[in-house]
Amino acid sequence: MGDIINLRRARKAKQRDDETRAAEAARLASGRTKVEKLQTKALRALDDKRIDGHRRETSDRRADD
Structure with a gap:
């Protein structure tokens, strides 16, 4: 039995x-x-941009169909 x-x-x-x-x-x-925070923010933005660039479809294309 389990522990109480x-x-x-x-x-x-x-x-x-x-x-x-x-x-x-x-x-x-x-x-x-502050420089470290800005650098981290810039790296996150760059990563987000790269991820968005590798998407197969964008939400704009879906709206047009």
């Missing part, structure tokens, strides 16, 4: 874990310089 767990403790442990992950993400975001 205290749901209140499990909920609080999950909440602490989620808060820890959110804090880590905030530390990474705020710990970077």
